Amino acid sequence: MEENRVQIRRINAETALVPTTGYSQALEVSGYTRMLFISGQIPVAADGHVPEDFESQCRLAWSNVEAQLKAAGMTLDNLVMHRTYLSDRRYRTLNRAVRNEILGDRETALTVVVTGIFDEAWLLEIEAVAAA
Numbered sequence: 001m002e003e004n005r006v007q008i009r010r011i012n013a014e015t016a017l018v019p020t021t022g023y024s025q026a027l028e029v030s031g032y033t034r035m036l037f038i039s040g041q042i043p044v045a046a047d048g049h050v051p052e053d054f055e056s057q058c059r060l061a062w063s064n065v066e067a068q069l070k071a072a073g074m075t076l077d078n079l080v081m082h083r084t085y086l087s088d089r090r091y092r093t094l095n096r097a098v099r100n101e102i103l104g105d106r107e108t109a110l111t112v113v114v115t116g117i118f119d120e121a122w123l124l125e126i127e128a129v130a131a132a
Contacts, residue, residue, distance in 0.1 A: 006131050007031045008080065010107060022100045023110045029080050032131035036078070038068045040085065040125040042118075050121045054091050058098040061126045069130055076102070078130040081109040085125045087117045095124065 011026040012018060019025055041064035043057030044050050051057050065082070069075055084095060092112065117125060 005031050006078065019107075022096065022103065022107060024107045025109075027080050027109045029131050034072075034132045036069070036072045036074060036128075036130040036132070038065060038128040038130070040127040041065045041068065042122050042125050044122070054094055054123045055098060057123045058091075058095060059102075061124055062098070062102045065126055065128050068128075072130070072132075074130050074132050076106060078132045079103075079106065079108050080129055080131050082126055082128040083111045083113065085117060085127075086112060086114050087123045089114045091123060 007030045009028040009030075010024040011028055012024060013026075016025050041061050043060045043064075045060060051060060065079075066076060069078060084099070086092065086095060092114075095112065117123070
């Protein structure tokens with residue numbers, strides 16, 4: 001029995017803005033047998049600790065995303081879409097830098113939203129979709 005292989009095709013319409021590094025305008029995903037929808041991962045450690053600075057919170061939220069992927073037998077390579085909710089626009093540049101460091105050359109579909117966050121201590125939240 002041949003194992004299914006996820007195939008991801010990046011789509012960027014000629015009439016649309018060419019994306020900067022780190023994302024694609026659209027992704028077509030085929031050949032998958034499982035999808036994982038990851039609820040918003042917050043910057044809270046298992047012991048309840050919330051770091052004070054944005055970079056530490058961002059790394060912790062991504063670590064929580066990775067933990068959910070691992071629990072499902074997946075990795076960041078399976079990530080096809082994520083949304084980051086920022087509590088303040090001033091975090092956008094640092095958010096992009098940390099995201100690019102963590103994802104490397106992976107280009108997911110993504111959205112960044114500046115909004116109020118459920119808990120005032122949280123400076124961001126990340127939700128994601130993966131396929132395997």
